[in-house]
Amino acid sequence: xxxxxxxxxxxxxxxxxxxxxxxxxxxxxxxxxxxxxxxxxxxxxxxxxxxxxxxxxxxxxxxxxxxxxxxxxxxxxxxxxxxxxxxxxxxxxxxxxxxxxxxxxxxxxxxxxxxxxxxxxxxxxxxxxxxxxxxxxxxxxxxxxxxxxxxxxxxxxxxxxxxxxxxxxxxxxxxxxxxxxxxxxxxxxxxxxxxxxxxxxxxxxxxxxxxxxxxxxxxxxxxxxxxxxxxxxxxxxxx
Numbered sequence: 145x146x147x148x149x150x151x152x153x154x155x156x157x158x159x160x161x162x163x164x165x166x167x168x169x170x171x172x173x174x175x176x177x178x179x180x181x182x183x184x185x186x187x188x189x190x191x192x193x194x195x196x197x198x199x200x201x202x203x204x205x206x207x208x209x210x211x212x213x214x215x216x217x218x219x220x221x222x223x224x225x226x227x228x229x230x231x232x233x234x235x236x237x238x239x240x241x242x243x244x245x246x247x248x249x250x251x252x253x254x255x256x257x258x259x260x261x262x263x264x265x266x267x268x269x270x271x272x273x274x275x276x277x278x279x280x281x282x283x284x285x286x287x288x289x290x291x292x293x294x295x296x297x298x299x300x301x302x303x304x305x306x307x308x309x310x311x312x313x314x315x316x317x318x319x320x321x322x323x324x325x326x327x328x329x330x331x332x333x334x335x336x337x338x339x340x341x342x343x344x345x346x347x348x349x350x351x352x353x354x355x356x357x358x359x360x361x362x363x364x365x366x367x368x369x370x371x372x373x374x375x376x377x378x379x380x381x382x383x
Contacts, residue, residue, distance in 0.1 A: 152176075152201060166208035168196070178204040182215045191222055248333040250294060250324065251287040254278055257327040274320060281306060281317045291328040296339040300349055311356040318342065 147155075147162045155176065160168040167179040167190075178193040193199060193207050211221040258275060265271040285302045286294055299321055306314040322340035329335065339345065 146205070147201065149201070152196070162201070162205065162208075164205065164208050165212055166193075166204055178208075180208050180211050180221070182211065182221065184215055184218070184220055189220075189222070191225075245292055245333060246290055248291055248328065248331075249288050250291055251283065253291045253328040253331075253333060254324050256331065257324045260327065277313065277317050278320055278324070281313070282321055286321075290333075291325060292334040294325065294334075294339055296345055296349075299340045299346065303346070303350065307350050308356055311353050315353050318346065 145163060147160060147168060151160070152168060155168055155170050157170045157172065157174075159179070160170070162168060165181050167181060168176065169179045170176050176196040178196065178199055179190050180193055181188070181190045183189070191211065193204055199207070214221050214224055254275065258271065262271075265274075282302050286298050289298065299318070302321065303314050303318055306317070318340055322338055325334065325338050325340055329338070337345070
């Protein structure tokens with residue numbers, strides 16, 4: 145027989161059975177809470193469900209019925225609760241790690257790398273040049289990508305437009321991307337092979353720097369010579 149609302153309100157110190165293994169416990173100081181008693185493997189045990197102020201009689205009975213079903217399957221509810229807590233903690237940790245990795249963009253990894261190397265720069269100009277090449281050429285493509293998601297295809301997107309026209313700059317950009325991603329791996333922000341390495345990776349898609357011809361443009365003619373040059377070209381060009 146379950147306890148009435150009046151019986152719960154006027155309950156004196158001690159344990160008061162509500163049925164189904166559920167008890168209302170009134171302590172010395174008048175504090176009231178719900179207790180679930182059960183037997184498992186011939187051993188009597190009890191489990192606190194919470195204070196009356198935070199758990200109504202209806203909620204306590206539903207919880208007790210749930211726990212009774214668990215005991216009926218031969219599972220200890222205390223162990224099940226602990227397992228649930230551990231599972232929830234693991235899920236929370238995994239969620240936090242996922243949020244951290246999503247926030248670990250190439251921009252964030254670059255800033256972190258620069259900070260770690262702060263004391264090793266020859267001068268502030270060198271540091272600025274190092275960062276500016278990435279801001280100019282890499283950021284438009286991969287700045288906001290999580291470093292864990294950057295692939296060789298992304299690196300190629302950065303390098304291809306400048307590999308033939310600015311080979312020296314492109315080579316520096318590649319090496320700096322490689323350095324940032326190596327640093328990110330050490331920080332635990334990515335795993336696997338570095339997609340910016342040259343040998344056995346990008347060398348299969350791009351010509352070696354030594355084989356790239358730098359495009360040289362002719363100097364512009366002084367404006368006074370343009371008309372004469374045009375006439376000369378016209379005379380030499382067959383109809």
